[in-house]
Every structure is written in C-alpha cells, then in structure tokens.
Amino acid sequence: MKRNKKARQELLKETIQHTPFITDEELAEKFSVSVQTIRLDRLELSIPELRERIKTVAEINLDNEVRSLPIDEVIGEVIDLVLDQNAISIFDVTGEHVFKRNGIARGHHLFAQANSLAVAVIDDELALTAKANIHFTRQVMENERVVAKAKVHRLEPAKGRTLVEVNSYVGNELVFSGEFEMFRSNKTKRMD
Numbered sequence: 001m002k003r004n005k006k007a008r009q010e011l012l013k014e015t016i017q018h019t020p021f022i023t024d025e026e027l028a029e030k031f032s033v034s035v036q037t038i039r040l041d042r043l044e045l046s047i048p049e050l051r052e053r054i055k056t057v058a059e060i061n062l063d064n065e066v067r068s069l070p071i072d073e074v075i076g077e078v079i080d081l082v083l084d085q086n087a088i089s090i091f092d093v094t095g096e097h098v099f100k101r102n103g104i105a106r107g108h109h110l111f112a113q114a115n116s117l118a119v120a121v122i123d124d125e126l127a128l129t130a131k132a133n134i135h136f137t138r139q140v141m142e143n144e145r146v147v148a149k150a151k152v153h154r155l156e157p158a159k160g161r162t163l164v165e166v167n168s169y170v171g172n173e174l175v176f177s178g179e180f181e182m183f184r185s186n187k188t189k190r191m192d
Contacts, residue, residue, distance in 0.1 A: 008033070009041050012189060015025040020053045021079075021145070038120075069127075074120050075112040076148060083123035084162075087150040089113060098142045110176045114166040117150045118180035121164060126185035130161065134178035144170045160184050 003011065008031055014029070015022060024042075028035045042049070076091035091113045093105045111134060119127045140146060145167050154163040162184055168176035 003031070009045055010048055012038070012041050013045055013047070015051055016047055016053070021051055021147075023145070060082075069116070069119055074116045075109070076117070076146070078117070081121065083121065084152050084155070085121070086122040086152065087117050089104075089117050089120075089148045091146045093144050093146065093147065093151055095142055103142040105142070105146075107136055108138060109174075110136065110146060110168060111178075113146060113148050114150075114168055114176060114178050115180060117148050118164040118166055118182060121150045121152060122162060122182055122184055124184040126183075128166060128183045129180055130183045131181040132178055134176070136176055138170075138173065138175050140170060140175050142173075146175065148176075185187065 006096065012027065015027065024035050024038045027038045028055045031038070039049075041047075047053075074089060076089035078087060078089045081089040082085070091109070093109070095166055097109045098105050111132075114134070115132065118129065148166055149169070150164055150166045152162060152164050156162070159182055162182045164180045164182055166176075166180065167174060
C-alpha cells in the first residue's frame with residue numbers, strides 16, 4: 001500500500017523506535033519504496049543510520065562493564081549486558097565470513113559470537129570456556145544479521161563454574177544454540 005510522504009515518515013519513525021535494529025532494506029520492503037527513499041526520509045527526520053542506532057542503544061544499555069575481556073574482543077556488537085545475568089550481541093554476516101562458493105557463513109564465526117558473549121556476561125576478571133555443547137540448527141547466509149542472546153542459568157561458586165546458555169537467531173528463527181560451562185577465577189561470586 002502506497003502512502004503519502006508524511007504518513008510514511010510518521011510510520012518510519014514509529015517503526016524505528018520500536019525496532020531500532022531494522023535495516024534500510026527491510027524498511028524499504030515494508031513500505032514498498034526504494035532504499036534511497038528510506039535514506040532520504042531518515043535524513044529529513046534526523047534518524048541516524050543503523051550502525052549509529054546500534055551504538056546509541058549499546059551506550060545506553062551497557063551500564064555494566066565487561067570485566068572478563070576487552071569489549072572489542074567480543075565478536076559482534078554487544079547491545080545489552082547485565083553481568084552474571086544476560087547479554088545480547090548483533091553480528092552482521094558479510095562476504096568475509098562466508099564460503100565463497102555458496103555464501104554460507106562459516107560456523108566458527110557463529111561459535112565465536114556465542115562463546116565470546118558467554119565470556120563477556122561473566123562478572124569476573126578471568127572467564128574461560130571449560131566445556132561447550134553446541135548445535136547449528138540452520139545455515140546462515142551472507143547479509144543476514146545474527147542476534148545472540150546469553151543467559152546465565154547456574155552458578156556453582158564452590159567449583160568456580162557458571163553455566164551460560166546462548167541462543168542465536170536470524171529474525172525469529174533459531175540458527176545456533178549452545179551451553180557453555182564457564183570457569184571463573186572468583187569462586188566466591190554468588191548470584192543475588
């Protein structure tokens with residue numbers, strides 16, 4: 001359904017407020033206009049491009065600092081983090097992450113996103129993966145966005161172990177799941 005410019009821009013503003021990580025391509029498809037039209041609308045409305053929106057949301061949501069590794073060593077962009085509870089990262093699959101012959105993402109990139117997020121969510125100076133049980137549930141293709149969600153399920157302070165579950169999605173479809181048993185140096189850390 002074609003809308004006039006003013007109506008489209010109002011809906012565009014609402015859509016981005018509710019779904020800040022939506023791409024220009026997805027918006028163009030949703031509103032049946034060109035990507036260039038979406039970019040011009042965003043410019044007129046002073047709505048930043050996707051990368052800037054992600055950074056803004058990350059700065060707002062990252063009240064807790066990652067302690068277990070430098071934030072730039074996490075694979076993907078961390079957009080939400082509550083230490084020893086949960087975390088979310090976004091990873092955009094580009095040409096450098098896929099097999100050239102078929103455009104399928106190499107599995108080690110999905111594993112690295114999930115594993116580094118499992119490390120990042122640990123509230124400790126040292127966190128290492130002791131054991132991982134992982135499942136790839138579907139192929140991820142070039143130009144897809146993978147959203148990984150980590151959740152801390154169990155702390156075993158006496159053993160210095162923490163269980164972190166990570167599920168990764170493209171849209172609403174599960175593409176990877178893993179349980180990571182994490183070693184932590186601070187054996188007295190407890191969950192409140």
